[in-house]
Amino acid sequence: MEAGQLVEFIDSQKIFCAVVLESKGLRLRLLNENNREVKLSAARLSHRSKVRLDPAQGRDKLVTQLKAIAAKRREMSRQVDIPTLWEVLQDTGEWIDLPTMTAFCFPEQPNGDHEAAVIRAFFNDRRYFKFTPEQFLPHPARKVEQIKAQREAQAHRERLVEQGGAWLQQVLKDQKGSPPAAADEIVTILKGYCLHEKESPDQETARAILKRAGAHAPSAIFTFMVKIGRWHPDENLDLLRHGLGAPLPPAVEQHAAALCAHPPAIETQRRDLRELSLFTIDGPTTLDFDDALSIEPMGDHHRVGIHIIDVGHYVAKADPIDQEAAGRASSIYMPDRRIAMLPECLALEACSLKAGQERPAISTLVTLNGRGEVLDYDIVPSRIRVTRNLTFAAVDERLAADPALGALLAMARGYRDQRLDNGAMTIRLPEINLWLNDDAQPEIARIDGESPSHLLVSEMMILANDLAARFLTQRQLPAIFRAQGEPRERLFNREEGTLFQHWMQRKQLSRFSLANSPEPHSGLGLSAYVTATSPIRKFYDLVTQRQLRAALGLEAPYATEEIDFIIAALAEPMGLVGRIQFQRQRYWLLKYLEKRIGAKYEAVVLNKIRDSYAILLPDLLIECLLSGAEGVNLKPEDRIQVTIQHVHARNDVLTVFLS
Incomplete structure (x- = not known):
């Protein structure tokens, strides 16, 4: 050169x-x-x-x-x-x-x-x-067509970025204007990025639209979606993110409708328990009643019946309803919405123990002495009719005047004492009942989780599951057994302990595990445990109930390999259900607090975290960090008063200051 x-x-x-x-x-x-x-x-x-x-x-x-x-x-x-x-x-x-x-x-x-x-x-x-x-x-001609398609796709993307950016900017600034021709496609791209961010297939296009609009955070998309009416201000993004809450597939709807219109006849070989006085005990808003109790005096003892709706009588293995239920894994209960595991006509009608309706059940009939000790038991397929649907509050009011309920409570307490003697760890915390009023605003009630009626129901269900585990173990049938190791540390004995100790004890519990054979459950003080008392709401319970049905000659049992597969398949969806329920409860608690800026609450110091303190608001059972405590020396379990300073439910922000 x-x-x-x-x-x-x-x-x-x-x-x-x-x-x-x-x-x-x-x-x-x-x-x-x-x-x-x-x-x-x-x-x-x-x-x-x-x-x-x-x-x-x-x-x-x-x-x-x-x-x-x-x-x-x-x-x-x-x-x-x-x-x-x-x-x-x-x-x-x-x-x-x-x-x-x-x-x-x-x-x-x-x-x-x-x-x-x-x-x-x-x-x-x-x-x-x-x-x-x-x-x-x-x-080659094929390559030319491929390049042409790529060029057209790129040109289309550039048009989407230009139109989407201008539209997004216009909406965020509350300027009037018409949506572009590609509005639906733009909304789909932005929605996908808001929900999935880096996992969205259109993340680059969505980010380019945001940049073109002068917006840089995915949260701007939420505001945009609300303003154009595609989302509600309280939209549950977790449900959208994981595809939950969608209508049932047509095949499931059709199968459920046919099943509910013509339910299978109750088998004549079932034990007829319709003469017993059965009652359910649930919350005031419960619609799906899956368990009932009965009690009969037998000299110095009582025969207690724990009756669970036989869902397997209606839902066959691998039918469309069963496959959908396995995918859902569990019903989801949130303050603003309930998503049933089973179709509504089953969960709320055919499989609900409504007063006056005959139902097939799996009944555990157990003879107990006054100290709640099991003298004998049997598990049978039954035909039942509930007499009364009671609420927890109604039972608490009747306990003093109803000898049968009083006896049942005494036996429940005796059974709990036995579990405590075996090392059970009972966490006693109040429950926060949160619901939306007629104006769609959150309301809160703090419920004593250890009220007599709650204790009665809780212990009877634990007893039924305890006996189901014994029943299946004796017959060498695999099931979904729950086990739990010893807690890392015990902070109190038996049922003693302060609110602080019970809250912190929960953090010391070992994670439970699932297996096809029995192992000890330290938290409950039992040598083996299954759950089979909520087959309407949890697929685990439906599977275990089917193993009981198999032991009673009503159907073929699951093989061990099938149980292992179910345990593995349900691990992720069950974890997801738990997270969604927790996050939605927290969201509405924060929405409740958004209206109470400046309000003062009592708090309990939990522990120090760097230059701040983790605290618990007992009235709401919600944890947060304490701000403005520099130079203040606090120790765990101190009671302090705090002021609500700033709350943003959508961003999961709660700021409180020392009063």
Whole structure:
């Protein structure tokens, strides 16, 4: 290369015309048409012309000449008909050198300008040929179509970014205007990014739309979606993110409708327990009653019946309803919504123990003495009729005047004492009952989780599950057994302990595990445990109830391999259900507090975290960090008063200051 030689190079997807000012081996110092000096390797040149410019004429004149040459070559490049060239040359399958291609394009005395124009033309339209500065190869027809589709997709994406960015900016600024033609597609892209961010297939397009709108956080998309009416201000994004709460598939709906219209007849071989006085005990808003109790005096003892709706009588293994229930894993209970595991006509009607309705059940009939000790038991398929649907509050009111309920409570307490003697760890914390009023505003009631009626029901269900585990173990049937190791530390004995100790004890419990064979459950003080008392609401319980049905001759049992598969398959959805319920409860607690800025609450110090303290608000059972406590010396279990300073439920923010 020599000084003054006219060359071209590619930079930032553009071709520049330049003159060589200095050449040192393969390194060149150039002056380009924009009056900029650049240094680069000779290998980066896209064209070398035989034309020479006089470097001595001065920089300004050189730049003027370069601009004119570049403009001339750009104009000449527009004369190159690349699609027609491809039509003629596509079948050759061979490389075509630059002089030959230039002759095809400019048959009359082509020169360096023509060559440079050819390179520019092929650089600007790369659909039809693969090329280097020296040669060209026609793409196969399939490749041309593929490139064309990619170009069209890119152009479409650019239109979406332009339209979406302008629309998003307009909506966020509350400016009037009509949605663009591609509104639905833009909404789908933004919605996907808001829900899944980096896992969204359109994340780059969504981020480009945000950037075009001058918005940088995915939270802007939520505001946008609310303003255009696609989402509610209290939209549950977790449900959308995981595809929960959608209508049942048509096949499931049809199967459920047929089943509820013509339920299977109750088998005659079931034990007839319709003469017993059965009652349910639930919350005031419960609609799906799956368990009932009965009690009969037997001299010095009592026979207690724990009756669970036989869901397996209605839902067969692997039928459409069963497959959908397995996918859902559990009903989901939230302050603003309930998502049933089973279709509504089953959960709320056919499989609900409503007063006065005959139902098939799996009944545990257990003889207990006054101390709650099990003297004998049997598990039978039964035909039952509930007499009364009672609430916890109603039972608490009747306990003193109802000898049967009083006896049942005494036996429940005796059974708990036995479990405590065996090392059970009972966590006694109040319950926060949260619901939405007629104005869709959250209301709260703090309920004593250890009220007599709650204790009675809780212990009877634990007893039924305890006996089911014994029953299945004795018959060597696999089931979904729950086990739990010893807690990392015991903070109190038996049922003693403060609210602080019970709250912190929960953090010390070992995680429970599931297996197909029995292992000890330390938290309950039992040698084996299953759950089979909520088959309407939990698939685990339905599976275990089916194993009881198999032991009673009502159906074939699950094999051990099938139990293992179910345990593995349900681990993720069950964890998801727990997180969704927890997050939604917390969201509405924070919504409740958004209306109480400046309110004062009692708090319990839990522990120090760096320069702050983790605290618990007992009235709401919600944890947060304490702000404004610099220089204050607090210790665990101290009682303090705090003021609600700032709350943002959507962003999960709760700021409180020491009062």
